[in-house]
Amino acid sequence: MKHLDVSAIKDGSVIDHIDNKSTLKVADILNIHNEEQVVLVGMNLTSKLLGKKGIIKIGGKIIDKKEVNKIALIAPNATVNIIKDYEVVKKFKVAVPELIEGIVRCFNPNCVSNHHNIESKLHVINKNPIKLRCHYCERIMSAKDIVLI
Amino acid sequence: MLVKIISKSSFLFGFTYMFGRENMGSFKQRDIISIRHFHKEELLYILDLARQMEQADYSDILKGKVLASLFFEPSTRTRLSFESAMKRLGGLVIGFSEPGITSAAKGESLSDSIKTIEGYCDIVVLRHYLEGSAQLAADVVDIPIINAGDGANQHPTQTFLDLYTIQKTKGTLEGLTIGFLGDLKYGRTVHSLAYALSYFATEMFFISPASLRMPRDCMEELRDRKVRCHENESLAGISKKLDVIYCTRIQKERFADPVEFEKVRGIYRLSKAMLEELGIKNDLKILHPLPRVDEMDGSLDKTSFAVYFHQARNGVPVRKAILAAVLGVLE
Numbered sequence: 001m002k003h004l005d006v007s008a009i010k011d012g013s014v015i016d017h018i019d020n021k022s023t024l025k026v027a028d029i030l031n032i033h034n035e036e037q038v039v040l041v042g043m044n045l046t047s048k049l050l051g052k053k054g055i056i057k058i059g060g061k062i063i064d065k066k067e068v069n070k071i072a073l074i075a076p077n078a079t080v081n082i083i084k085d086y087e088v089v090k091k092f093k094v095a096v097p098e099l100i101e102g103i104v105r106c107f108n109p110n111c112v113s114n115h116h117n118i119e120s121k122l123h124v125i126n127k128n129p130i131k132l133r134c135h136y137c138e139r140i141m142s143a144k145d146i147v148l149i
Numbered sequence: 150m151l152v153k154i155i156s157k158s159s160f161l162f163g164f165t166y167m168f169g170r171e172n173m174g175s176f177k178q179r180d181i182i183s184i185r186h187f188h189k190e191e192l193l194y195i196l197d198l199a200r201q202m203e204q205a206d207y208s209d210i211l212k213g214k215v216l217a218s219l220f221f222e223p224s225t226r227t228r229l230s231f232e233s234a235m236k237r238l239g240g241l242v243i244g245f246s247e248p249g250i251t252s253a254a255k256g257e258s259l260s261d262s263i264k265t266i267e268g269y270c271d272i273v274v275l276r277h278y279l280e281g282s283a284q285l286a287a288d289v290v291d292i293p294i295i296n297a298g299d300g301a302n303q304h305p306t307q308t309f310l311d312l313y314t315i316q317k318t319k320g321t322l323e324g325l326t327i328g329f330l331g332d333l334k335y336g337r338t339v340h341s342l343a344y345a346l347s348y349f350a351t352e353m354f355f356i357s358p359a360s361l362r363m364p365r366d367c368m369e370e371l372r373d374r375k376v377r378c379h380e381n382e383s384l385a386g387i388s389k390k391l392d393v394i395y396c397t398r399i400q401k402e403r404f405a406d407p408v409e410f411e412k413v414r415g416i417y418r419l420s421k422a423m424l425e426e427l428g429i430k431n432d433l434k435i436l437h438p439l440p441r442v443d444e445m446d447g448s449l450d451k452t453s454f455a456v457y458f459h460q461a462r463n464g465v466p467v468r469k470a471i472l473a474a475v476l477g478v479l480e
Binding site for chain 1: 281
């Protein structure tokens, strides 16, 4: 099988080492449906670390911090490569921040953050497995409760 | 290390705490939002201050201070005991208990209401039906916010007075066996009290119908804190172990579906005869945050077990202690 070269796009972002089953969720986070440049999505690729992994390449897009934080919540092993002129100019592993603001909806329907025009805010109380505590209503959410905004 | 408490006002008293200071944060201008924000030493500090409030006259230490009492949900004990506490310390009270007569009825946001009211008072006591509303209020103003109940989430001052009542009637908070009975799913007082008691090597029994069990996250948190806790659907077999029963009302207002409420309504009804039949410790104490509906029979009221009306009265010294500490009269 031909090696997948992360520099195969001229400029853009490559998200590698995505947990295989989370690949399409990461694609949603990156809103690839509205991209006009090259987008490559690979799944079921062999990975020493994960067994099977996913990879997404997006031409012409530098992913932002908010997107990185969202990806960290559902694909904590993912790495991000920023490509410029076919070269990797920056590479980093996603990391779950201590505080998650504005990207996850509190799962408690009676939480004030779901009724008032305020940004959701969740404290990360455990990174692996992920556990979040709502800053407002204090309810604890695990991975299955996470709904991205 | 010893902590010395001396009033700033003309009234002077002094007493000494035997607690470690390392876990003692200042109460001055502090928001009282969740019991989770307090260390054991801080809980005990307020309980000792409440005891002082019962023993001496502090009738002018909050002179000139204004409390805004904002109740977006019904309340009898919490609202009146806060207002009584403030007035007994010489302070003034403004506020409402009918949100329908405020700008909230015109669609004003909670944030805007609180920011406006901040200009009229020194401290706010807030009860609101949305969980997290007190934290939201605390985030948008500089004056201290006291959470008087936010939906099914927290009611920290009730917890302080529950602890105070247990300590007063049992002589200690350490190493007790406590049964929580009734609506454990929506009962915010249960969630807060269970968390607070986790500091005191308490063994906890949670007795409820399956549909009203303690929330999963509360149980996980207690187990993470190494609390010996058990879940049961009946008092049978455990009643003799209990030092305290903390009984709660099954709250009709928390049920979206009235059919679900009817299924559990009246499922527990404590009575003197029932407890005698089950077998209990002679020095058992029964607490209830009140109001009660049909979960506790009047036959209990005159027994030595019943301390719920004392518990309600304890709301005043405990809330006096909290108001005095937060408004910085004591430091």
